[in-house]
Amino acid sequence: MQSQRTLSTFPIAPVHKTKLCAAGFLTVEDLKDIKPSGLSKETGIGLEECLEIIKLVNDDTTKKSTVKSAFDILQQEQTLPPIITFSEQIDAMLGGGVPLCKITEFCGAPGIGKTQMCMQLSVDVQIPECFGGLDGEVVYIDTEGSFIVERLVDITTATIQHCQQISQMESDDETKSSMSEFTAEKVLSRIHYYRCHDYVELLATVHLLPDFIKDHPKVRLVVVDSIAFHFRYDFDDFSLRTRLLTSMAQSFIKLATEYKIAVVLTQMTTKVKHGGSSQLVPALGESWGHASTVRVILYWEGQQRYAWLYKSPSKKESTVPYQVTMGGIRDIVDSHDCDKTENNLQQPAKRQRVT
């Protein structure tokens, strides 16, 4: 079948296409066993271009079958642990945490903790393998400028403390050695931070990400905080906006599956008039909703933060409360317990001593 594929379906420049067509080269079969020099002679296309055309056609037709059995996928899914969030309830809701090879999106109101979630995940993905982590590196693309390193240091310190507590319980040598390597400095040095000031920079960064990841094969998480910001202004042409966004989504999906990376995006909310009342909805509209595989909406209800699993291929829709503490994202714990265990990691909501 492949040999009957017409050449016009390949990404060949139109000029060359017409020349090929005029010389009678219509299908893949016509190009079989022909040398670049021969092709050049017959069509009048330059030698280098001919070589490229032949290479392109061969590459495309000899590509391995992409069909995998569900068994293979199941095995793959089981060998790749998800990234935990440090909130057991959110983890349970997501099926263990933020999955690799997928795009997960967090939408939410301002100040709800989207950036905090991103920072938390950036640290958690680096937890050594003996603690069930991924020991991976992070690419953090910041479009809003809300990445405050001091805050990241807070979260890192809390995470390391947590791991230390676990390692003290175990007497295993391996655990101890990996614990000694798991330092704040190392964690910080493995977060690669891009600051994009407009959407063109963002597009360029996304284009070049595969190269960066080839150089840094340990990258397990790509964060974009937020995907929407630069697409909210300066756009008269909405079809262009949609196209750029979908092509970016496509690159992320490719990246995620090819390199087994978790892609985490955040998106802000905007207000739309719905009937008589106005409602908060994700800013990039309905069509963008297809881009992410897992979508979590973070929202306030009174003074309580909630995470709502809005879309997921494997888990059912549910809502859980969470809080943002000094140490990062945590479960809600009974406030009476907290007062007793002052030094516990799970301190009450973001409470800091005020002198």
Next chain:
Amino acid sequence: MSNKKLRRAGLSKDITERLAVNNVFTCKDFLSKNNLELLKLLGLGYYSLQNVVKTCCKACVPEPVTALELLERRKSKNFFKTTLPDLDIVLHGGIPMGTVTEIAGPSGCGKTQFCVMLSVVATLPANMGSLDGCVMYIDTESAFSAERLVQVAQCKYPEYFSQEDSLLQLTRSIFVDVQQTCSSLIKRLTSLEEEIISKKIKLIVVDSIASLVRKEYSGSGGKSLIDRTNFLSQQAAILKYLAEVFCIPVVVTNQITTRFGQNPTPSDLEEGGEIVPETDSGYVTAALGNTWSHNVNTRLILQYLEGQKRQVLVAKSPVAPFTSFTYTIQDTGIVQEVDGAGHYHGTDPGIQNIRVRLSLPLEYATKK
């Protein structure tokens, strides 16, 4: 930046010319095209095209840094002291450099006073723990008073400002720019870069961000609310860019608005010590809506307490929890009260309730 010309992007001359014929001049134009369009324009093979795209991307991609480098870079100068002792503590040392901080509150609550005080502080020399630079004060409400500035300076730092010289120095290093329309404001902001460099500006104040847009954009007639949102987002992007590139704090003020429906539950009002509004469904909150709330990195809310006392709330911050402090306005500017610091149960900063002065106290009314 996006407007980088393609001829500086390291592409071959031939390609640049061919693109220019088709009205593709900048990296922005180039990256807005899809592969098929580019194949058509350039007449290149697929692989060569990939290389061209990569070269173009490399020309405008930001340089990645690790968080560790970022931390070291920020170590020396990362926070700008507000001189309210407890506020500085919870904010890890003050207003973060390189981000946009918003002060929202009802009229007469001290927003302009806060800005004036910050302006004075910013001009102090480095050995007093400050920025030692100039201030660009963009005034849209014509509320800036130089007399008040001098008064705050003299009362707050009587020793330093005892000589005429230092006062002169102070008044010379604060540049006030009055802007009356949205378009002139945005023009001003885009051209601000030159002045930041030439005048060594270390603090940008926009007082207020809300007044102009609320005047020019409305739901009915005139420019629409969608345009307003676009305008605000663009403004935010410029301010963030300036803040970050020059590593300076940007302070903007915002007004309040009354919202109806879907207000916080009654329990919020009790616990948070918020007002119980006079009308049933309306409540007062920061203006400009939800999208704008995303655009500020830190939001401080000023509100009235009883008598002379007012309260500042940290309503959104990447580093601080929800905290509140009481303050009064005196000759020296904003002064924090010893007591009254504490936590409050915060909620969405976009809908955080703000306490306003409901009516004049009786004693003032009878005195007259």
